[in-house]
Amino acid sequence: MTATIIVADDDAAIRTVVRQALTRAGYQVRLTETGAGLVKLVQEGRGDVVITDVILPDANGLDTIPRLLALRPGLRVIVMSAQNTLSTAVRATEQGAFDYLPKPFDLNELIRSVAAALEGRAETDTGEFGGDDTPLIGRSPAMQEVYRLIARVVPNDLTVVVLGESGTGKELVARAIHDMGPRAHHPFIALNMAAIPRELIESELFGHERGAFTGAQARAAGKFEQAQGGTLFLDEIGDMPLEAQTRLLRVLQTGEFTSVGGNRSQRANVRIVSATNQDLLALTRAGRFREDLYYRLNVVPLTLPPLRARSEDVPALARHFLEMAVNEGLPRKQLDTHAIDALRGHSWPGNVRELENLMRRLAVLERGDTITAAAVIAGLGQGVIATAPPAVVDGEGLGSAAAAHIAVYFAGFGNQLPPEGVYDRLLAEVERPLISACLDATGGNQLKAARLLGINRNTLRKKLTDLGLDPMAIRRS
Incomplete structure (x- = not known):
């Protein structure tokens, strides 16, 4: 018989996309947008595998898992979440989830997880865990894989x-x-x-x-x-x-x-x-x-991936280290948009430890409340930002600068290939400073910036969210 998959998510677009992918893979699909609807379907004996979001309108998907397993022992539950932290991954395992998929996820990976759940290949040991806090920080795909593996080995x-x-x-x-x-x-x-x-x-x-x-x-x-x-x-x-x-x-x-x-x-x-x-x-x-x-x-x-392979995590790590400095009695500092671009452009041979040392140094030495790109470059030392492209005029030489940037990026991995997803990662590195510059030029006015970029305002808003850019911070800088 064809297996039936229950999908619980309050986002209609995600339900539609997941249903289409599962249907193409040969499964029957039942949809619900609430925790109550999910419990009802399981009570009725429907579904061979459950896919649930963490945040539902009337319930927390993680808290619902024990109730589902009490109703149907052995039911496989796959958790998907935009709260991409180690704590979420571990808690999902603690509650008895079969697998944890951070959003956004690859649909092929979801299909593989469903197939594995139906075959019962994964371990479901749900030992008791200790504290919920962790100093591991990062929402990049590379760190999500680390979180998922840690969650699987923690109980044993x-x-x-x-x-x-x-x-x-x-x-x-x-x-x-x-x-x-x-x-x-x-x-x-x-x-x-x-x-x-x-x-x-x-x-x-x-x-x-x-x-x-x-x-x-x-x-x-x-x-x-x-x-x-x-x-x-x-x-x-x-x-x-x-x-x-x-x-x-x-x-x-x-x-x-x-x-x-x-x-x-x-x-x-x-x-x-x-x-x-x-x-x-x-x-x-x-x-x-x-x-x-x-x-x-x-x-x-x-x-563990090197920091250069997860540059999207650099801003969050930098802010975390600045907050740690405050807790140690150092003055509070913030990073302006161009400082973040400079941090992301560095190749970080010393990895997270190098970034931590730099943030502590800047917290002590910078006189103002805001850390600028010039301060970051000075702190790193002259000539160390090998990935920073040369200046260009109206796009002149941009292709050569991008080629040089990409060559340095690939060289950083030696004889190994960089992690998958290099297209989106490098494209984000071009989009981020471009969008920041347009918002700077328009005083933070998103409508004017969208016109300058030649995109609509909703597209700009989505890109700001995806790239982790704060337009208010850009306006203040």
Whole structure:
């Protein structure tokens, strides 16, 4: 029999588009715009899969999920939401959702999720989670994938390895997995392998007994013992010496460890999350990392995108760091439109950490309340904004400038391809400063700016929303 999909969303356009896509894929579709209508359909036994928005006129879609599952145990619920945060993704999983799709989503991805739900391929473990706050920020497609993966691994004890360049926030991901999981009320202990002398790593990990080596005047607990019941985060795991790798492998295999100089085994009740900016597989092939340990740690690989691959997240991150500075007693600052353009144009070799340091520096050094593009460029240092195009006159040389910009963008990924969606990402980088300039020229008058651009006012409003531009902020600047 043809499967029936229930779609609950208060936006008629979204209901229509989703219905058309599902119908083309061979499914029957029932539509509703309210939480009450959704519950009624499920009570009547209709629908093999539910697709629901979070915000409904009379209910919260996430809060409705437990009621739906009580009525129909085993029913698969797919959540779609414009509230594209890690908290939303985790809460959807907590409430028992089968999958979470951030808006806007790819219709092919939705079809794949529905097919998977009908086959029952995804895990639906809904363990209890800790706090709802997280320092991870970003609504870009690349970060949405990170959120979805974190939400899937939070409830269980699977070993996770976080991959990514330096400064991308790998420890923040490890802390989010801990803080939102069932071990949240137990310790989170971090150890940086690159910062510990080789001869002391085993002692740091497993502890030592008095007299175990010269200078060991008393017994000391290691990180495994300190993290009991919680999470042990092993940063820069690629720098771990081979002899320590052997002992760590044994702990992962047996679930027990022995302190240096000791003879009594202790139970290792910890979740292991590791991180590295190196290619562990390449290290394995070079004989610098144990292959068996690699597969033990690499149960769930989670790759964090570099900041240059999610430039649309830069404004939100920058404002977040400025707000953090205020909380630390520094004066409040705001970014003008051209400053945001300058930030988005930078290639960020130091990733999120570089952006955070810049915002703190500008919060201290800038005398006025508003941070300008000139201040951003000065803060970054002369010549570092490699992606800033040269000046053009009435479009002259614009094609060459765009070509240079795109060449720098692609070069930033080395031998790898940039993430999918490069067309929309680069097109937004052209639209944003163009629309900002037109609004500046018209004093923030959207009707005049739309005429100047040659588009209607509704199209301009939609573009302002999609690009995250605040016309009032542009007028003030």
